[in-house]
Amino acid sequence: MTDQGRRLSCHSCGKQVEYPRGEPPCQALGGWLTVSCWEGPGEVSHYNFCSLDCLKSWVDARLPTVPEIFLDSFGEDKN
Secondary structure (H helix, E strand, C coil), rough: CCCEEEEEEECCCCCEEEEEECCHHHHHHCCCCCEEEEEEEEEEEEEECCCCHHHHHHHHHHCCCHHHHHHHHHCCCEE
16 A cells, blocks of 8 residues: 555456545456455455456466366377
C-alpha cells in the first residue's frame, strides 16, 4: 500500500494497478478478471488476473497432470 492508494496485482504475471483510497477496486480493475475460491467453511480467497491468458496459466498450473507412463500404457501412437 502507498500513501495515495492501494495496490492490487495480477496473481499470475504480477502486473500491478493502484487505486485511490476510498474508491472501490472495481474502477481500477476494469477489464480484469477476479476469481473467488472457496478454501473451506467460511473461507474465501480472491484472485485477480489482468487477462484471460493469465487466468488460463493459473488454472493450468492448478490442474493435476496425467503421468506420461499412464498414457503410454494404452500403447496407442501419439500421432
